[in-house]
Amino acid sequence: MPLDATLFISQKDTVLSVNLSKQIVEKILSCKKPEKIVLFGSRATGNEKKTSDIDIAIFGKQWTDRDINMVRHHLEEKIKTPLKFDVINFYSIAKDELKNNILSQGVILYESKTH
Template structure:
């Protein structure tokens, strides 16, 4: 059983969320995957990108690029993905936004929960 936790009010289909989690975990196991930005805050329009923060101390830029490439080629959506490593962020404002407004899609060690 996979450890998946998705909180309510994310503006993405359940199957897309699960595919995103599977692809990212397939590159390298993260501590946490967090959706942030307009897809969470409710300001998303049809062409808004999908902002994802990966919490992975062992994640390199190469890992992020591989995950982004796979997401953009394997997830059935015309949307672009903006993938970043939380631990490499310089902006304390962006970090705070992710921590306070982001929605946890996956967290290592947590029980599986239904996608709302």
């Protein structure tokens, strides 16, 4: 992990293990470095079901749709879990309600110190 980064392990009750959280961050960083990685949705709030997907918001101003799709594919190929990943670029979200939900209820998994 780069020295200019902070890895956050949530104190909230999430179903994601520390190991899985680290794997997610490492796999994303191996593709392209974002400003921040945030877990959101039911797995961040503790309302998940056994089959709930893993919702990840990437804060990447220079990220394209292709970058997001590459990360999603990389996560699903490299991480051994039956769960699906839903990866979005925070800056591409049109709905203010979703943005506010991510900001207020999301769990920061990673944040670059240089952004």
